[in-house]
Amino acid sequence: MAGRREQVLDAAIRVLGTQGTRGLTHRAVDAEAGAPAGTASNHFRTREALLSAVLERLRELETRGWERLAADLAGPAGVAGVDAFADAVGALARELTGPARVATLARHALLAEAAFHDDLRHQVALQRAEIESWAAEWFRALGSPHPERDLWSVLALLDGLLAHQCTTPDPDFAPEPPIRALVQGLSTTWHPPRRRTR
DSSP, X not given: OHHHHHHHHHHHHHHHHHHOGGGOOHHHHHHHHTOOTTHHHHHOSSHHHHHHHHHHHHHHHHHHHHHHHHHHHOOXXXXXXXXXXXXXXXXXXXXXXXXXXXHHHHHHHHHHHHTTOHHHHHHHHHHHHHHHHHHHHHHXXXXXXXXXXXXXXXXXXXXXXXXXXXXXXXXXXXXXXXXXXXHHHHHTTTSOOOOOOO
């Protein structure tokens, strides 16, 4: 049963990522999943229930990417530095705009939908709080006195990079330089300037 449910949700992600929210119907999901008519509606009686479940499924799938990022950043002394951080986040951006492009577009479609649905908006807020609870540690390890603020600055840049690359793909896409520049800029405020001694 769980396998069929995941099959339906993964099909819904593909529908969302290729057709947008307007194309997301129970019938379209059944067709994409190669499942008998009525399968999606048996698992998710309403469109709202389907959207909520897809958002949760995306969280499960994307957590794997974040875990790989965490593994890339983990070392004997923690986060290695700004360059290593930029390279690791850049690699994640390449994955999200390459092999995982359809899932990224599905998430963007859901975020737009959440603007008009309180339940989805609440679910998105909970997911963001979950990310903040552990990802801010990377900035704390880098020396940031404001890790949550700096995390969201980088996530905002990452969201923009993903949106641009997914909608107007650039064959020379290089996310690392802007990520590195932003973190380097943020880092200039992490330590107060030393007073000159006479």
